[in-house]
Amino acid sequence: MAEPISLVDALSTTRAIRRYTDAPIPDADLNQIMWLATRAPSGSNRQGFRFVVLRDGPNAARARELISEGAKRAWGNKRVKDQYDSGSGKRVDSPKARMARTMDHFVEHMHEAPVIVLACVKIHRPQMLGVGGSVWPAVQNLLLAARALGYGGVITGFHGPREPELRELLHLPPPESVAIAATIPLGRPQGNHGPVRRRPMAELVYEDTWESPAPWASDPPGTRFTQAGPPRG
Amino acid sequence: MAEPISLVDALSTTRAIRRYTDAPIPDADLNQIMWLATRAPSGSNRQGFRFVVLRDGPNAARARELISEGAKRAWGNKRVKDQYDSGSGKRVDSPKARMARTMDHFVEHMHEAPVIVLACVKIHRPQMLGVGGSVWPAVQNLLLAARALGYGGVITGFHGPREPELRELLHLPPPESVAIAATIPLGRPQGNHGPVRRRPMAELVYEDTWESPAPWASDPPGTRFTQAGPPRG
Numbered sequence: 001m002a003e004p005i006s007l008v009d010a011l012s013t014t015r016a017i018r019r020y021t022d023a024p025i026p027d028a029d030l031n032q033i034m035w036l037a038t039r040a041p042s043g044s045n046r047q048g049f050r051f052v053v054l055r056d057g058p059n060a061a062r063a064r065e066l067i068s069e070g071a072k073r074a075w076g077n078k079r080v081k082d083q084y085d086s087g088s089g090k091r092v093d094s095p096k097a098r099m100a101r102t103m104d105h106f107v108e109h110m111h112e113a114p115v116i117v118l119a120c121v122k123i124h125r126p127q128m129l130g131v132g133g134s135v136w137p138a139v140q141n142l143l144l145a146a147r148a149l150g151y152g153g154v155i156t157g158f159h160g161p162r163e164p165e166l167r168e169l170l171h172l173p174p175p176e177s178v179a180i181a182a183t184i185p186l187g188r189p190q191g192n193h194g195p196v197r198r199r200p201m202a203e204l205v206y207e208d209t210w211e212s213p214a215p216w217a218s219d220p221p222g223t224r225f226t227q228a229g230p231p232r233g
Numbered sequence: 234m235a236e237p238i239s240l241v242d243a244l245s246t247t248r249a250i251r252r253y254t255d256a257p258i259p260d261a262d263l264n265q266i267m268w269l270a271t272r273a274p275s276g277s278n279r280q281g282f283r284f285v286v287l288r289d290g291p292n293a294a295r296a297r298e299l300i301s302e303g304a305k306r307a308w309g310n311k312r313v314k315d316q317y318d319s320g321s322g323k324r325v326d327s328p329k330a331r332m333a334r335t336m337d338h339f340v341e342h343m344h345e346a347p348v349i350v351l352a353c354v355k356i357h358r359p360q361m362l363g364v365g366g367s368v369w370p371a372v373q374n375l376l377l378a379a380r381a382l383g384y385g386g387v388i389t390g391f392h393g394p395r396e397p398e399l400r401e402l403l404h405l406p407p408p409e410s411v412a413i414a415a416t417i418p419l420g421r422p423q424g425n426h427g428p429v430r431r432r433p434m435a436e437l438v439y440e441d442t443w444e445s446p447a448p449w450a451s452d453p454p455g456t457r458f459t460q461a462g463p464p465r466g
Contacts, residue, residue: 004239007381011269011374016278027449034438034450036244039429040373041388044315045249045459047432050439057441082277121362129354129412132365133388137373139366140273141244144377148240155274155366171443178443179362196272199280205267206283208290210404216260217267226278 010147013193017152018106020187024114029149033186034117036145040138048122048134050178051142052170055115059169066166067183068111071158075107110158113185117142118159118170120178128179135181146186147193153186197226243380246426250385251339253420257347262382266419267350269378273371281355281367283411284375285403288348292402299399300416301344304391308340343391346418350375351392353405353413361412368414379419380426386419430459 025033034051042048054060079085079100088094110116119142121135139155146153159166159180172178198204200219207214219225258266267284275281287293287300312318312333321327343349352375354368372388379386392399392413405411431437433452440447452458 004241006237007240007243007377008237008265008269010240011378011381012272014272016274031434031447031449031451032241034447035434035452036241038431038434038437039245039247041249041376043388045431047437050437050443052443053438053440053447055440059441128361129365129414130390132362132369133372133415136365136369137376137388140370140373143274143370144240145244148244155370157363170441173443181362182366198271201264201268201271204271204280204283205286207286207288208292208403210283210285210406214264214267214286216264218264219268 005148010144013195014144014147015152015193015196016154017187017189017191017193018102018110018154019190020113020152020185021190022114023188025151025186025188029151030115033142033145033149033151036148037138037142040141042134042137043124043130046122046124046134048124048131049138050120050122051138052118052120052172053115054118062169063166064111064116066162066169067116067158068107070161070163070166070183071107071110071156073161074156074158075103079103107158110156110185113153113187115186117153117184117186118166118180119182119184120172120180122178123176131179132181139182139184142184150188151186152189152193153184155182155184157182159183195224197224200225238381243377246428247377247380248385248426248429249387250420250422250424250426251335251343251387252423253346253385253418254423255347256421258384258419258421262384263348266375266378266382266384269381270371270375273374275367275370276357276363279355279357279367281357281364282371283353283355284371285351285353285405286348287351295402296399297344297349299395299402300349300391301340303394303396303399303416304340304343304389306394307389307391308336312336340391343389343418346386346420348419350386350417350419351399351403351413352415352417353411355411356409364412365414372415372417375417383421384419385422385426386417388415388417390415392416428457430457433458 084100089096201217202213317333322329434450435446
């Protein structure tokens with residue numbers, strides 16, 4: 001690591017990282033990543049977030065298999081549903097085809113990531129969007145903290161297809177009391193972080209009324225845009 | 234602003250800020266805060282987050298009134314439900330009584346904050362915890378970006394009690410297509426950011442099995458803990 005990354009740079013250049021080197025994440029780094037994740041805000045500061053970290057413990061091998069199966073099934077379904085193999089997806093050099101190849105590689109290998117984190121949350125009220133406010137900020141902190149120490153990861157929902165088996169294996173409380181929000185592989189990136197692509201600000205930030213673009217809002221010169229992006233889970 | 238804050242420092246010391254000076258947030262700063270918020274990840278990079286910013290536009294005065302009413306009602310209900318006026322809350326110097334005074338002041342004045350942001354999200358699937366993954370990371374980016382520029386804010390649910398009126402006033406799409414995740418006042422802090430308090434790591438981070446503390450996880454020396462924290466909405 002060269003000098004510490006500034007907050008502003010980190011917020012604008014923390015990418016989804018889907019390829020990792022074989023480098024492990026040392027205990028001290030993992031500790032700092034998880035500690036910073038848990039500094040996030042949560043509803044009434046109840047800290048309902050709970051992280052189950054998979055490395056090489058007794059359950060990890062089987063959990064990694066289940067997540068791998070979930071990944072392949074989730075991506076297989078998405079590939080069909082989002083028509084990755086039709087339209088521009090048929091052209092081998094199209095963004096769609098490239099993303100499909102990235103995802104093929106990702107679901108084949110993500111279970112081998114040095115660390116996989118299940119981000120869970122205690123369900124303290126029936127409104128699940130609100131419950132999410134007690135875990136997703138911590139997930140974002142986790143990804144930014146990983147970035148700060150030279151790692152990267154990506155939010156996935158790959159626990160989904162094999163969630164009952166994972167819950168049983170890892171002794172999670174029942175779904176009505178604890179939810180799994182995300183499955184996040186972490187490792188040293190192959191490739192680099194860098195500017196992310198988003199829609200133009202006028203589509204995302206309104207002033208005073210819905211869909212009324214804020215007059216003071218503009219993307220900095222050189223910003224690159226996207227209308228549709230990579231699947232993440 | 235002195236030198237830029239490092240990412241690591243920001244993640245561990247960005248507090249809920251509930252008192253603001255009268256200093257406005259200049260357009261350029263607000264633009265950068267919102268731009269950085271929108272760099273956050275979201276489900277399939279769909280960017281379902283949408284931010285409605287209230288300053289002094291034609292709807293802002295009425296929206297601020299509604300939010301103020303919502304704040305007072307939400308805090309009034311919470312005060313009773315969480316028994317702020319009994320037990321240790323009866324002692325004027327207890328943390329509970331101090332938090333009650335902070336909240337009294339907050340709900341009396343938060344509608345006067347220089348900027349209030351409604352963080353909304355397009356509902357792209359029925360599972361609302363997953364939908365939250367497309368807005369809460371951006372909310373956390375927003376709070377961190379505010380911090381980077383010398384501001385602060387706090388996540389609230391103060392739109393809740395007056396949500397139908399707010400939706401009509403601001404022309405929001407119906408609740409089945411767009412949800413309001415949070416109402417966030419922003420301003421220049423009275424007081425300071427600084428280390429946040431959380432539960433000990435052993436309660437929050439597990440390895441390999443639910444409630445199995447990770448052997449490599451420990452709080453840095455000097456960390457201060459909490460078992461229950463301030464209400465935030």
